[in-house]
Amino acid sequence: MRLQVNLMEARNLAVWGxxxxxxxxxxxxxGSQVMRxxxxxxxxxxxxxxxxxxxxxxxxxxxxxTTQVRxxxxxxxxxxxxxxxxx
Numbered sequence: 867m868r869l870q871v872n873l874m875e876a877r878n879l880a881v882w883g884x885x886x887x888x889x890x891x892x893x894x895x896x897g898s899q900v901m902r903x904x905x906x907x908x909x910x911x912x913x914x915x916x917x918x919x920x921x922x923x924x925x926x927x928x929x930x931x932t933t934q935v936r937x938x939x940x941x942x943x944x945x946x947x948x949x950x951x952x953x
Contacts, residue, residue, distance in 0.1 A: 871924045892941065894924055895938075899926050
């Protein structure tokens with residue numbers, strides 16, 4: 867079975883560091899499967915760091931529907947332009 871997750875947007879995010887350094891993205895995980903969204907500067911609404919729009923679709927393989935789907939986790943992370951990650 868496959869689980870589809872649609873990552874749309876975020877709103878009213880705090881800016882990490884200076885505005886030109888903030889580059890939010892999401893990391894999604896389901897068990898050992900980990901996927902990462904595009905960073906804000908790679909989206910169609912580039913530069914809107916307080917309200918990034920990703921419009922991405924992710925697919926996870928689900929082997930145990932009774933427990934695995936409840937374990938989906940998402941993190942909102944910020945990356946500097948030099949790719950240093952801040953949680």
